[in-house]
Amino acid sequence: MRVCFISTLILILASGCSIINRLGSHLSEPSYGSEPGIPESQILFQDDFSRAGSGWTTSYSGEGSSVNYSHQGLEFYNNEVEKDYWSTREGKYGNVAVGVDASKLGGPDDNSFGVICRYRDAENFYAFLVSSDGYYGIIKVKDGNYSLLSGKNMDFNSGITRGRGTNRILGVCSEDELGLYVNGSLLSIVQDSDFADGRIGLISGSNATPGTDILFDNLILYQQ
Numbered sequence: 001m002r003v004c005f006i007s008t009l010i011l012i013l014a015s016g017c018s019i020i021n022r023l024g025s026h027l028s029e030p031s032y033g034s035e036p037g038i039p040e041s042q043i044l045f046q047d048d049f050s051r052a053g054s055g056w057t058t059s060y061s062g063e064g065s066s067v068n069y070s071h072q073g074l075e076f077y078n079n080e081v082e083k084d085y086w087s088t089r090e091g092k093y094g095n096v097a098v099g100v101d102a103s104k105l106g107g108p109d110d111n112s113f114g115v116i117c118r119y120r121d122a123e124n125f126y127a128f129l130v131s132s133d134g135y136y137g138i139i140k141v142k143d144g145n146y147s148l149l150s151g152k153n154m155d156f157n158s159g160i161t162r163g164r165g166t167n168r169i170l171g172v173c174s175e176d177e178l179g180l181y182v183n184g185s186l187l188s189i190v191q192d193s194d195f196a197d198g199r200i201g202l203i204s205g206s207n208a209t210p211g212t213d214i215l216f217d218n219l220i221l222y223q224q
Helices: 019-023
Strands: 043-047 066-070 073-078 084-093 096-106 111-121 124-130 135-142 145-148 165-174 177-182 185-191 198-206 212-222
Touching: 066 084, 073 084, 073 198, 084 111, 096 111, 096 198, 111 165, 111 212, 124 165, 124 177, 124 198, 135 177, 135 185, 198 212
Parallel strands: none
Antiparallel strands: 043 212, 066 073, 073 212, 084 198, 096 165, 096 212, 111 124, 111 198, 124 135, 135 145, 165 177, 177 185
16 A cells, blocks of 8 residues: 555543553454443444434535445545545544444545544544555644654554455544554554644545545444
């Protein structure tokens, strides 16, 4: 996968431990539509996108790209190259985790998609990404500049579902600690304190080939 930079739940326990430390390297066996190991009492908001107009931003471009409620989910179709699209929802959140099912409906495996937390505006946010060819990374966008916080390059992990199929992605923003879980396994933890709060969101991007088609479903927002 070529890295393209154009294109949970902060549970702080009484002991002071974050959800990342509490759950360890695995949440439990992968489970679509939920995060095993996180109590339902921590759910702040959930959406299966079955009702159009549930608060997510939608868009259409002159090049044929779109973000829209479709197929009982929120579908991102990207008909451009080296381009990211995202959708956010009203609300200001600090210490949260965002979990979602993400399925590739079509297009190249060389893509990127995932969740956003602490979205301040289009030029400032964190993103937790995977690709359909098995790579992952934690991204910071600051003043419009993309940087990879989780390493020099996006890393490969065999636990990511490749090709067509579904991945459960959980992005955790816990104080200055950012964690990415995929299909129940913790893949990366980094530290960054530039953004303390903001909107939550979903993101999908293309690289050299257009046609990326990603469907998001079963989103859950957790907070203590």
